[in-house]
Amino acid sequence: MIKAGRASLCAIIALCFFTSLWSQESADDSLPKVALVADNVGPRQIEELTSKSVPRDYAYAWKTMAEALEGNRPNLLGAYFAGFAKDNLVQRIADQKRTGIHVIHREQVNLQYLVLMTPGADRWLVRDLETTPEVHP
Numbered sequence: 001m002i003k004a005g006r007a008s009l010c011a012i013i014a015l016c017f018f019t020s021l022w023s024q025e026s027a028d029d030s031l032p033k034v035a036l037v038a039d040n041v042g043p044r045q046i047e048e049l050t051s052k053s054v055p056r057d058y059a060y061a062w063k064t065m066a067e068a069l070e071g072n073r074p075n076l077l078g079a080y081f082a083g084f085a086k087d088n089l090v091q092r093i094a095d096q097k098r099t100g101i102h103v104i105h106r107e108q109v110n111l112q113y114l115v116l117m118t119p120g121a122d123r124w125l126v127r128d129l130e131t132t133p134e135v136h137p
Contacts, residue, residue: 031059053119057124065089072097082120083127 034055038046038084061080067078081089096102116128 032062034059054124057116058115058126060123061126068093069096072102080123080126082118082125083116085116085126085129088129 036046036051036055038051057080063074064080068074068089071093072093074093077086079091112132114128114130114132115126116125118127119125
């Protein structure tokens with residue numbers, strides 16, 4: 001789910017909270033389920049095309065990231081990642097290659113991410129991807 005609080009249109013698109021309902025272990029080619037919640041966005045509503053393309057491109061970014069990490073292929077990241085997000089993932093892949101360790105441990109967890117997305121030529125790009133502190137009710 002993508003949540004957005006009160007912010008300008010650019011900021012809402014640039015800074016969102018995401019929850020992905022998909023794991024890197026997905027055997028099929030399906031995309032993670034992503035929803036955009038932008039009820040309190042101002043000063044104007046998000047355009048329909050943007051409300052569809054941001055979650056779609058975010059889902060493709062997760063799929064691309066899983067494929068890049070699984071196959072040690074940093075060249076895949078350029079399609080949906082830029083900036084800090086791309087740099088961090090390229091470094092992670094380089095570390096995997098250097099150490100010869102592909103997967104150390106897998107477990108299913110629920111995480112929330114603070115994501116910075118900006119428009120590219122024909123899609124939205126993830127520029128920063130950080131896990132947020134776990135919140136306990």
